[in-house]
Amino acid sequence: MPLTDISTYLADRDSLMRQDRALRVDAIKLDNLSATEAAADEIVRAMKAEEAVSVWGAERADIERTFPGMEFLTSRSVITKTRVFELLHKMPKGALLHAHLDATVDVNFLLGRILEQDAIYVRTCAPLTALNPTANVLPEFSPFPKSEVKLSAGKSVTDPSYDGGWIPVKVARDNFSLELGGPEGFDGWYVASTTINPAEAYGTHKTVTKIWEKFRETFGVTRDVIRFSPIFEAYVREFLLSSIEDGISYVEARVNFLFKTFFGPDGRSTLAHRDMLRIYGDVVRGVKDEMKKQGREDEFVGSRIIYCTVKIVTPEELEWYTEDCLALKREFPDLIAGFDLVGPEDTTKPIVDYLVPLLRFKDRQRELGVEIPFIFHAGETLGDGTAADDNLYDAILLGTKRIGHGFSMIKHPKLMEICKERKIAIEVCPISNEILRYTTSIPMHPIASMLNHGMPVCLCSDDPSAFGNLGLSFDFYQVLVSSEQTGLITLGEIALDSLKYSTLEGEEKERAIAAWKKRWVKFLEDVVRDASDL
Numbered sequence: 001m002p003l004t005d006i007s008t009y010l011a012d013r014d015s016l017m018r019q020d021r022a023l024r025v026d027a028i029k030l031d032n033l034s035a036t037e038a039a040a041d042e043i044v045r046a047m048k049a050e051e052a053v054s055v056w057g058a059e060r061a062d063i064e065r066t067f068p069g070m071e072f073l074t075s076r077s078v079i080t081k082t083r084v085f086e087l088l089h090k091m092p093k094g095a096l097l098h099a100h101l102d103a104t105v106d107v108n109f110l111l112g113r114i115l116e117q118d119a120i121y122v123r124t125c126a127p128l129t130a131l132n133p134t135a136n137v138l139p140e141f142s143p144f145p146k147s148e149v150k151l152s153a154g155k156s157v158t159d160p161s162y163d164g165g166w167i168p169v170k171v172a173r174d175n176f177s178l179e180l181g182g183p184e185g186f187d188g189w190y191v192a193s194t195t196i197n198p199a200e201a202y203g204t205h206k207t208v209t210k211i212w213e214k215f216r217e218t219f220g221v222t223r224d225v226i227r228f229s230p231i232f233e234a235y236v237r238e239f240l241l242s243s244i245e246d247g248i249s250y251v252e253a254r255v256n257f258l259f260k261t262f263f264g265p266d267g268r269s270t271l272a273h274r275d276m277l278r279i280y281g282d283v284v285r286g287v288k289d290e291m292k293k294q295g296r297e298d299e300f301v302g303s304r305i306i307y308c309t310v311k312i313v314t315p316e317e318l319e320w321y322t323e324d325c326l327a328l329k330r331e332f333p334d335l336i337a338g339f340d341l342v343g344p345e346d347t348t349k350p351i352v353d354y355l356v357p358l359l360r361f362k363d364r365q366r367e368l369g370v371e372i373p374f375i376f377h378a379g380e381t382l383g384d385g386t387a388a389d390d391n392l393y394d395a396i397l398l399g400t401k402r403i404g405h406g407f408s409m410i411k412h413p414k415l416m417e418i419c420k421e422r423k424i425a426i427e428v429c430p431i432s433n434e435i436l437r438y439t440t441s442i443p444m445h446p447i448a449s450m451l452n453h454g455m456p457v458c459l460c461s462d463d464p465s466a467f468g469n470l471g472l473s474f475d476f477y478q479v480l481v482s483s484e485q486t487g488l489i490t491l492g493e494i495a496l497d498s499l500k501y502s503t504l505e506g507e508e509k510e511r512a513i514a515a516w517k518k519r520w521v522k523f524l525e526d527v528v529r530d531a532s533d534l
């Protein structure tokens, strides 16, 4: 074949590849890179390729088989030692737009706060003994006024004659049986009850239904202590500070308002939702002030709440929550960002069951002159035409601003077209989807297809305390290493988009984006400088 033909072929080949990739979020940017952007992207591509061999291709004694984007719970300790992860940890991530507040803070931090509180008691449904595997006997924590608690006659839930009564949490820890590890055994039991471990996700509970049973239990353990106002305050503060530490500058947290009251410092469940919102707002302001004092105001622009209740309530009951949400929006207009319905989609009511109260909610917003966008969970399922999958149609018809998970979106060409047109971003939670068994690894996850189709996406951590993917570095890492197309520039565009798809508006949004851009340039310069120092 004459040489000219080969060069024509190669030009056609290049053109076809470009056309195929033209929809990607990074396409325009990659054609217009500054020298620093190009250098940083190259550095990370080289680092990733090197570690694909030296880390993920190496024979290991501790892990049976490794590959980039493999099961997170098995590979977490490997990921944290990589240079790519170290670099991503420093990356400004933009907004965290999908995280359930009651699963966002390091489990040891929450345990530490629980143990400080005299008003918190613990009980179990049966004695916890060596014959009774700890995983099946869960701790139940609750605050009480001292005069009202139904105390156990014993001092430990591990005593074979334990009567099921409440025990002050410190007493229960101090007297935890030595056979089960003593006080450290108590801590281990707590951690095992509030997190998912690899043996569960990849062994005993390896289907969506089974792992959700375990996952739901983790919420039951901590639910009443997070709703205890002295802990709630410390918890929200820690969530925001640890997010900032990981490069997140803005957070829209999903807060579960299913329970109508919260616990006050006296241990009584008498606080209303508005009391908790006041605390949340105060903490956000406090953190902003602190960051400003440290000259770090660019690192945190704020946090808002997506009001949630769970799809176990009846359509009639939902009206109480929509009215509650309206009242809170009127009192805290800057704090309420949207409304959502949560819970495992395959087993809870579909959105269509709630059409009457949801449409009425929209009318009421018009009547009262307030706007509360729906930001629905939809399509977190392996189904294709199931009620959970059909939630995608209802979410879109009801005008959802973004879609939580949208795992099954890739099966719906028309819906994808609509999302692109209307800029309905998919809040993709790669690690959550893998642990909850919607996919076995990130190379099998629809995120790569979504990016190639030009779907608007943001990356989110979902329930990081239960999964161990605190911050956003782990989710960014898994997405980066599992596709050859995705590079640092891609991640930068995704981070920038997260601010664009947030509910921030006007000048506030512009400021958030400008602050991110400033930090991004500095970050890229650091990447290039650090590489040349080696």
Ligand SMILES: O=c1[nH]cnc2c1ncn2[C@@H]1O[C@H](CO)[C@@H](O)[C@H]1O
Residues within 6 Å of the ligand: 100, 101, 102, 216, 219, 254, 255, 256, 310, 342, 343, 344, 345, 377, 380, 432, 462, 463
């Ligand atoms: O990935 C998820 N999909 C749907 N619902 C979820 C997910 N993660 C947590 N929750 C739900 O949020 C509430 C806690 O605030 C729990 O009801 C839990 O089921």
